[in-house]
Amino acid sequence: MFNLPLHIAITHLLAKKKQTAIATLGVMFGISMFILMISFMTGVNDFLEETMLLATPHIRMYNEVEANRPSIVEEIFAGANHIGVVHHQKPKDEQLNLRNALQIVDVLKRDGAVYGVSPQLTSQVFYNYGPTQLNGSIAGVNILDEDKLFDLKNKMKSGTIENLLSSNNAIIMGAGLARKLNVSIGDRVLVSTPLGTTLKLKIVGTFAMGTVAIDNIRSYASLATVQKILHRDPSYITGINLKLNDLNTAKKLAAGYTRKFECKSEDWETANATILVSFTFRNILTYVVVFTLLTVAGFGIYNIMSMTINDKMKDIAILKATGFAGRDITLIFILQAVIIGVMGAILGLMLGGTLAFALSKVPFDGGEFISMDHLPVNFQLKHYFFGVVFGVLTTCLAGFLPSRRAAKIDPVEIIRG
Amino acid sequence: MNDIVLNASHITKYFHEPETFAVLKDISFEVQKGEFLSLVGKSGCGKSTLLYVLSTMDTSYEGKLALNGVEVSGKNQNELAAFRGAHIGFVFQFHYLLPEFTCIENVMIPALKLGRYSRNEVRQKALEKLDLLGVKEQAEKRASKLSGGQQQRVAIARALINDPTIIMGDEPTGNLDSTNTKIVFDILKDLSRSYKQTIITVTHDQEFARKSDRIIEMSDGHILS
16 A cells, blocks of 8 residues: 555655664664663662672561560559569570471461571571681571572582581581681581580581671581580571562561561561662662663754754645645654664664673673672663663654644745745 | 636735835735736735735735635645645746655655545656656656756646646746746646636746736735736
């Protein structure tokens, strides 16, 4: 089917190939820079968030010791005309363990929203090796559960996590801690607890999470080993770490678990409030940069279309003189804009995707503690979709506004100046 | 009266730049079907301005204008464009062809827009018009590749393509040599005689004006005769 406005639009575009190419390139660069920037910036954001979340459970359940307990005198005589004073009240010797922890773990493991559950028993300890004595912590875990949560297998610097299962009195030590103690696989360190108990543990592996706060302090051992050091029974568990299928549900679920299991459940957002603020700022920064890019690209496109139409003013007057209505003129130039916009957007996607891919291959040494070797770049379909929609819409608008001006004026004003 | 194709009554128009002054002052006249009319007068007397008002391409005037029995004053731009396409053919002083298109496309475009005939019929008609103007051989060439005289003849062919009731020309022969001027005049004359098409032209060419049916002379926004 022959379409006159389309025919005229295409003839115009083909007659000025250079101008058409430049306009298309303008759209292309705008879109490709947008794709590149948004891929990189969201890539960095996601990477940082991921790094933080790697070592952080989505929900941590533990038994909170209440510091300010009312004295028993106050409880008994509450509300009556008495004044009860207890001097030098000592805190109660409260057990830090979670009641019915193993049953809670069973329930959570059947919960559809939960990805993994790892019960643990942590304690402050001193690591003694020769004359060196270092403060740190030991976490008794079921190592396979812990691996499911934090991907320990890939964090191992030496040894394997299975070593922990096959030997008694064994620990896997944070790489930073091991370096400070100057120990390696096979060495034995003496671990002493605040209770005064000690046990000699053999190092069967070292790990690096990428966070100094963990790698310089923590060691993993089996639950039984830590229970043995602390002289506790096999049901003694101080905390449960959870990973969820959707980390955004953490806040809601944590509140529910607090009520259901009568223990403190802390979600990762609450636990990392300060870090979250920095994420918010980085996201705002991303939006500002993207908005600026889009605005600049949009104005560039508008400029080009505006010039194209100004060049064609006389032709517009002639077309109007020979029977073309304002909307026909607008249609002709919008068609040109759409063709330029679609071509530019598609080329822009290809260029942007290629550049983003190239950027993702740029080597980047994250240092010993951050496990990255390339720049983090996101590839998300929605960015590309948004790029196309934006490119085409802006171009149409950029074609529409000047052509509407041309469509409105009397042809004589153009022809006679 | 069906024979009156143009009725202008009390047409007044002001220019506002650099200061307001009346370029057309209360102009009224009628044109019969098939008449060959020449508008003459000194530069700046308002004859071209009047022609553009008559052609409906200029809408900022006072007074009433009826073309072909249709009142056109007060119609909006889009209605006027459609009206022009169907009833008026316009030849400019300069050819004003669309340079990106071939000659035949230039001639065809107004007819394709009008949509009265199929594309093949329009093409046939366009060839006939080009043949009539003696530029059939140039049909497939780009408009920008032709000589001035050829371009002007293609522009006339374009004005004729929809068989308009009225053909208007703003010095259609202003850029042509005497040979081409004579050709163009004869064609216009023939159209008014054989097809009863009304011709209204602005011209500086005394010879051209004298040979036409009727002369309207203008001075300072008035019609003298």
